[in-house]
Amino acid sequence: MTEVREVPLTEWLRALDQARAAGFAMLDLITAVDRIGVVEVVAVLTNPDTAQRCRLTTRVPADQLAVPSASSVLDGASWHERETAEMFGIIFTGHPDPRPLILREAPASGVPPLRKASALTERVAREWPGTPSGDDLRRARRPQLPPGVRDEWMSEREPA
Amino acid sequence: MTSREPRGVIQLIPDACTVCMICVQECPSWCIAIDSHHEEVSEEGARRPRTVSVLDRFTIDFGLCMYCGICVDVCPFDALEWQPQHDYPAATRSGLEHDTDRLASHGSS
Ligand code: SF4
Ligand code: SF4
Numbered sequence: 247m248t249e250v251r252e253v254p255l256t257e258w259l260r261a262l263d264q265a266r267a268a269g270f271a272m273l274d275l276i277t278a279v280d281r282i283g284v285v286e287v288v289a290v291l292t293n294p295d296t297a298q299r300c301r302l303t304t305r306v307p308a309d310q311l312a313v314p315s316a317s318s319v320l321d322g323a324s325w326h327e328r329e330t331a332e333m334f335g336i337i338f339t340g341h342p343d344p345r346p347l348i349l350r351e352a353p354a355s356g357v358p359p360l361r362k363a364s365a366l367t368e369r370v371a372r373e374w375p376g377t378p379s380g381d382d383l384r385r386a387r388r389p390q391l392p393p394g395v396r397d398e399w400m401s402e403r404e405p406a
Numbered sequence: 407m408t409s410r411e412p413r414g415v416i417q418l419i420p421d422a423c424t425v426c427m428i429c430v431q432e433c434p435s436w437c438i439a440i441d442s443h444h445e446e447v448s449e450e451g452a453r454r455p456r457t458v459s460v461l462d463r464f465t466i467d468f469g470l471c472m473y474c475g476i477c478v479d480v481c482p483f484d485a486l487e488w489q490p491q492h493d494y495p496a497a498t499r500s501g502l503e504h505d506t507d508r509l510a511s512h513g514s515s
Contacts, residue, residue: 369436374436375430375433375436375438375439375440376430376433376436392431392436393431393432394434
């Protein structure tokens with residue numbers, strides 16, 4: 247069973263520290279989820295004695311993506327935060343080594359790759375295998391976009 | 407579905423497939439492709455012939471598949487099934503694209 251706790255940003259470090267003190271001493275991962283307008287930062291901790299897990303989340307407005315770094319509280323947070331920073335555009339304040347971890351260069355679009363606004367260019371360039379054809383296309387009321395592909399990405403596509 | 411089922415390879419049961427395209431549209435990796443055509447079948451007592459989709463070719467590209475199992479889950483006709491066989495290397499990239507017959511042959515026997 248995974249315990250889930252959502253905490254306000256101001257409580258983030260304290261909540262992580264409390265979880266660690268309560269036995270959730272091993273950091274599994276830190277990542278984030280783009281909820282559009284809000285980015286949710288997620289930390290998963292494991293209790294090595296009981297194998298129980300604890301998931302902590304905090305929500306940050308997308309236009310103010312600053313989160314205090316957990317590296318002072320949890321050993322091993324540093325790499326996770328570096329990856330989360332470059333993938334979601336979050337600044338982990340007080341991070342001891344905020345260099346990018348995985349991306350060799352920042353994306354040309356300026357949108358961090360795991361944000362929902364980041365266009366999946368392969369999906370624009372390739373034809374969706376699920377595109378209705380023949381009778382099904384005639385029956386479809388309006389052109390169907392593949393799931394996860396946004397209208398605004400397609401407008402840049404060359405007309406076929 | 408349980409997470410314990412062996413995710414080795416996906417078997418297609420062609421006779422069960424109605425070409426509804428749901429698996430193709432739900433696959434996050436875009437690695438299923440289907441060719442089909444329509445045929446009219448007249449049934450006794452029916453006023454008009456019925457149009458049915460006929461499967462010509464079904465491929466799964468296991469070079470792209472991430473073994474999420476969504477296709478197996480969403481198929482309303484149980485035409486896709488996990489099978490435990492996992493050793494199917496290929497000498498060429500296209501050898502990882504399994505067509506209808508190959509997919510159908512991934513039986514449990
Ligand atoms: S297992 Fe997932 S990735 Fe593979 S074919 Fe099915 S839906 Fe696509
Ligand atoms: S969801 Fe099932 S029935 Fe529909 S096209 Fe896919 S395999 Fe065939």
